[in-house]
Amino acid sequence: MSYSVDRLSILKILLHSAKYPSASINGLLLGEVLASGVSNSSGEAHANASDGEPALHIIDAIPLFHSFLTLAPSLETALCQVDAFCKSDGKLQVVGYYHANERLNELDLKPAARKIADRIQQRVPQAITLLVDNGKLPGLAEHKAADLLQLWVKDGRGWVRLPSSKLKADSGGLADLYMQMLLQGKHSQINDFDDHLNDLAKDWTNKDIL
Template identity: 30%
Template sequence: MGGESRYEIKQEAYVKLALHAIKYSTSAIDGILVGRLLDAGSVQIVDAVPLSHSQIGLLPSLELALIQVEEHFGAQGLSIVGYYQANERFDDDELSGSARRIGDHIFRHFPLAALLLLNSKNLEALLKGRGKLPILQLYTRDSSKNWRKAETGTEEMTRLTLKEPSANSILLDYVSTEKWRDIVDFDDHLDDISRDWLNSDLFQ
């Protein structure tokens, strides 16, 4: 089933996770993907919730974040549909063990769960106007319960599409105005609970 699924990511989620990675460019970062099932094999990723920029996969804070995300977005008819991560090392484009474990947990509740790994090299090229390669690599679970990459240059790359084609232009606009400074992740919220982990005012 996972091999046939399609994923559409909305502009807000795409920009938010990219800004999270830009703000903490020298750290590993991660977050939760929230969305809905459009049909039997199609998932729409509506929002991204930045989680961490320090201790990726730390169980107590992760569990607390998952509970709050489920409560908030569940009231809107949305579910946790996946997880995203950017690695600490610029040249590291491999999915980490912690990402796979968190993905396994989400998969138990949402069998079309997606893992998105941000490619730092492609993001940098995009920001410098030198590249148009996708900044996100999609992984889904196969029938052997392994997380499998949708290989670049194959039909499977079309399994992850941007809802709004202008998303990269919007991202560049936000970067030019240093909007990435305003991103709050769950780590920041735990340090100061007055900071909004939902980033409600980010796009206003």
């Protein structure tokens, strides 16, 4: 299977991480799982899929939590609302999970993250996990955007990290756009599900953030 992620999703993940730099954060990945030879929702052949190879394409990201990441009632409530959002859209589904650890030197999926990733993978067997490499975030200021997101998949051994070349990311102009959004304070405007639970007027879909 080939894996790809749109720039919109990457930006929302990075802004979520920038809003809570001293906390672990997580969220859901929305997109499509395409069988080999099937066109995407725009009607075009998937650009990142090889002939005869199915593809998982990430189109959007939904920020979930920055506190009490494994609180089951909040997670179940969020999953139900995201499912309803996907059904109303008619094209998207939950295809994965993203996570950023609290410390810069933590580059592994800790038990809490694996537990939530397992929950998503039980719903969608092809689901993946993206782990933010926090140590590389400062490099964006120098236009070094490579390998910011680690790709993890689950096989018979459990969750394993794949080479960065397996994830095709639409990162063209990402560094400039991200730094511009930081200067505009966009990271302080993004809302996760924690924010929504504290104030229902805050939109967890962040449809207007970009």
